[in-house]
Amino acid sequence: MRHFFAAALLTTALLMSGCGQPSVPRPAGYFRIDLPEKSYVRYETPCAYSIEYPDYGKINLRPAVATDTCWMDLEFPSFRAKVHLTYFNLDGNLASLTEMSRELAYKHTIRADAIDERVWADDSARVYGILYDLKGNTASAVQFFVTDSTRHYLRGSLYFMAQPNEDSLMPVISFLREDIIHLIETLNWR
Numbered sequence: 001m002r003h004f005f006a007a008a009l010l011t012t013a014l015l016m017s018g019c020g021q022p023s024v025p026r027p028a029g030y031f032r033i034d035l036p037e038k039s040y041v042r043y044e045t046p047c048a049y050s051i052e053y054p055d056y057g058k059i060n061l062r063p064a065v066a067t068d069t070c071w072m073d074l075e076f077p078s079f080r081a082k083v084h085l086t087y088f089n090l091d092g093n094l095a096s097l098t099e100m101s102r103e104l105a106y107k108h109t110i111r112a113d114a115i116d117e118r119v120w121a122d123d124s125a126r127v128y129g130i131l132y133d134l135k136g137n138t139a140s141a142v143q144f145f146v147t148d149s150t151r152h153y154l155r156g157s158l159y160f161m162a163q164p165n166e167d168s169l170m171p172v173i174s175f176l177r178e179d180i181i182h183l184i185e186t187l188n189w190r
Contacts, residue, residue, distance in 0.1 A: 035175050040182060046070060047087040048152055052186035054179045079172050080161040083180060088153040097153050101145040105132040112136045120146060120184060127187055137164040141173045142180055152189045156180065
């Protein structure tokens with residue numbers, strides 16, 4: 001009888017343990033990203049323009065390779081991201097610089113699902129250009145160029161120091177895209 005009671009108890013325990021939810025594989029999750037409050041700092045660059053950039057970013061000047069260019073990075077260490085900014089003096093080279101910017105943006109078509117262009121035109125500030133939104137797992141998520149079409153030309157591109165994964169980076173891309181737009185809107189040529 002003891003064996004029967006033990007077998008009945010074991011059978012009941014096995015049957016009851018099988019009544020739970022079936023095991024289902026779950027998708028991998030991503031870390032929560034805390035985004036800071038938007039606040040901007042005015043910066044008079046050593047180039048011929050001034051901008052407002054987020055106070056959670058920092059400017060890193062880079063040595064120029066030519067006398068008519070000025071390079072700097074707007075770094076976001078907490079996001080492992082950089083906006084590379086390159087300034088050119090225009091000297092009859094507007095068409096070639098614009099074509100270069102277009103080629104650099106469309107170089108990502110191999111990995112991009114889409115590239116959206118937003119034309120920029122602010123007559124009062126003399127700021128004209130194009131903002132490129134690159135969708136998909138591209139190395140650069142946002143690129144732009146702006147110019148006054150006579151003397152000044154500024155090109156920028158957002159890069160992350162991480163493997164491109166649009167799903168995990170999208171909150172930060174959207175957040176930094178707003179900062180890039182603010183940078184363009186507050187740009188003043190000198």
